[in-house]
Amino acid sequence: MPASPSPVPSPVTSPPPSPSPRHPLPAPSRFPPPVRPRPAPATGQPDIARAAALLADPSRARMLKALSDGRALTGAVLATEAGIGAPTASAHLTRLLDAGLVTVRSSGRNRFYRLSGPEVGHALEALALIAPPLPITSLRESSTTNALRRSRTCYDHLAGRLGVALMGTLLDRGLLTGHDGTHRPATAVRDRSSGYGHDHHYRLTPSGLAALRQLGVDLDALPPRRPLVRYCIDWSEQQHHLAGAAGAALTARLLALRWLRHGTRPRVVHLTASGTTGLADWIGLHPPE
Numbered sequence: 001m002p003a004s005p006s007p008v009p010s011p012v013t014s015p016p017p018s019p020s021p022r023h024p025l026p027a028p029s030r031f032p033p034p035v036r037p038r039p040a041p042a043t044g045q046p047d048i049a050r051a052a053a054l055l056a057d058p059s060r061a062r063m064l065k066a067l068s069d070g071r072a073l074t075g076a077v078l079a080t081e082a083g084i085g086a087p088t089a090s091a092h093l094t095r096l097l098d099a100g101l102v103t104v105r106s107s108g109r110n111r112f113y114r115l116s117g118p119e120v121g122h123a124l125e126a127l128a129l130i131a132p133p134l135p136i137t138s139l140r141e142s143s144t145t146n147a148l149r150r151s152r153t154c155y156d157h158l159a160g161r162l163g164v165a166l167m168g169t170l171l172d173r174g175l176l177t178g179h180d181g182t183h184r185p186a187t188a189v190r191d192r193s194s195g196y197g198h199d200h201h202y203r204l205t206p207s208g209l210a211a212l213r214q215l216g217v218d219l220d221a222l223p224p225r226r227p228l229v230r231y232c233i234d235w236s237e238q239q240h241h242l243a244g245a246a247g248a249a250l251t252a253r254l255l256a257l258r259w260l261r262h263g264t265r266p267r268v269v270h271l272t273a274s275g276t277t278g279l280a281d282w283i284g285l286h287p288p289e
Contacts, residue, residue, distance in 0.1 A: 054099050055127065059084050060092045063113075066266040067102065068121040070156040072112035073266075081266065118155040122195040125154065125235045147268045149236045151260075157247035158254070159232070161288045162271060164239040166250075167231070169285040175208030176229070181240045183233045194235040196243065202229045204246060215282060216257075217249045 055061050059082040066081040067073060073081075079089035093113060096102045101120050102113050115121055151162035158166060170176035179200035183191060190198040204212070212219060222228065222245040230244035242250070254260040259275025262268070271279075271287055279285040 050099070051123075054095065054101065055124075057092065058082075059088070060096060061124075063089070063092060064096070064101065064115070064120065064124060067113065067115045068124055068155065069153040069262075069267040070115070070118075070121075071266075072105070072114040074110050074112055078113060115155070121155040122232070125232075126192065126194040128194065128235050144265050144268065147263060147265070147270075151269050151271060152267045153251065153269055154232055154234075154241065154243070156251065157232075157241070157243045158251045158260075158269070159234050159236075159241050161237060162269075163241035164234055164237045165288050166279075166285060167240055167242045169283050170208065170242065173207075173211075173283055175205055175211050175283065176202055176242070177205055178202035178229075179240070183238050183240060191233055193238065194233055197231045197233055197240060200231070200240075202231055202242075204229060211283060212246065212250065215250075215253055217246075217253050219246075219249075222246070222249055 055064070062082040063078045066078055075089055075093060076086060078093065079086050082089060082092070084092075093102065093104075096113075097104060100116055103116050104111050104113050106112075149160055151158065151160045153159060154163070157163070164181070167176065168181050171179075171181050179202060183193070183197075185193065188199055191200075209219065226245040228245050229242070230247070231240040232243045233239070234241045241247070251260070254275065255262070255269075257275070257278065259272055259278045260269045261272055263270055276287060279287065
């Protein structure tokens with residue numbers, strides 16, 4: 001008989017290797033749960049009532065107006081401008097800080113407050129159009145009102161009759177182009193009676209750029225993210241004045257040359273004798289009375 005075939009041995013399977021004791025596999029419970037991003041909170045309409053409530057207090061309004069020329073002032077100076085004591089002023093400034101209307105920095109023992117941005121100043125300018133005038137009870141108040149209308153700063157650029165005249169001369173001399181500098185409410189689309197304008201596109205001509213450099217304005221040092229030329233509708237004159245990086249740099253240069261000087265009241269600036277001569281020689285500007 002033929003021999004029976006030998007049985008095939010079954011394959012020997014080795015047990016899976018044990019993990020190295022030096023590198024144990026983490027237990028499933030050690031894995032953190034997946035982090036699901038939280039949806040961004042929905043934002044609704046602007047809270048005008050809250051902003052209006054902050055501005056409704058006369059002391060806070062006076063402090064904000066004092067800061068509207070873009071400079072930083074101490075709490076003591078702001079308390080004097082508002083006619084209140086230091087503890088009361090500190091409480092008001094805390095509310096303005098919490099609302100994001102002002103910022104603060106410390107220098108030694110002093111804390112310097114500044115508007116958080118030009119939008120706050122423009123909001124105050126817009127409210128001035130609908131606000132009833134305060135009664136003038138002293139010669140000092142009358143002088144301040146007239147000085148503000150004559151020449152003032154709108155945050156960091158020149159406004160008032162002098163600011164409007166400066167922009168008009170730039171247009172007349174062909175240094176600036178884009179419109180004639182006149183605000184026409186009947187045909188305005190987005191422009192309002194105060195604040196930044198949007199309906200027209202002004203730009204400096206090559207001659208205008210050369211004129212600014214001739215005056216000593218370093219155009220290469222201007223912030224690149226800020227528009228070079230913008231315009232505001234002047235609330236007191238209802239005409240355009242020059243804003244943007246060029247407007248701010250030009251105003252800073254006029255102050256550095258001492259053609260302009262700051263007044264004793266916030267926002268007021270005065271044209272000096274050398275400024276009268278210098279503006280006439282530079283672009284033929286003869287300031288209005």
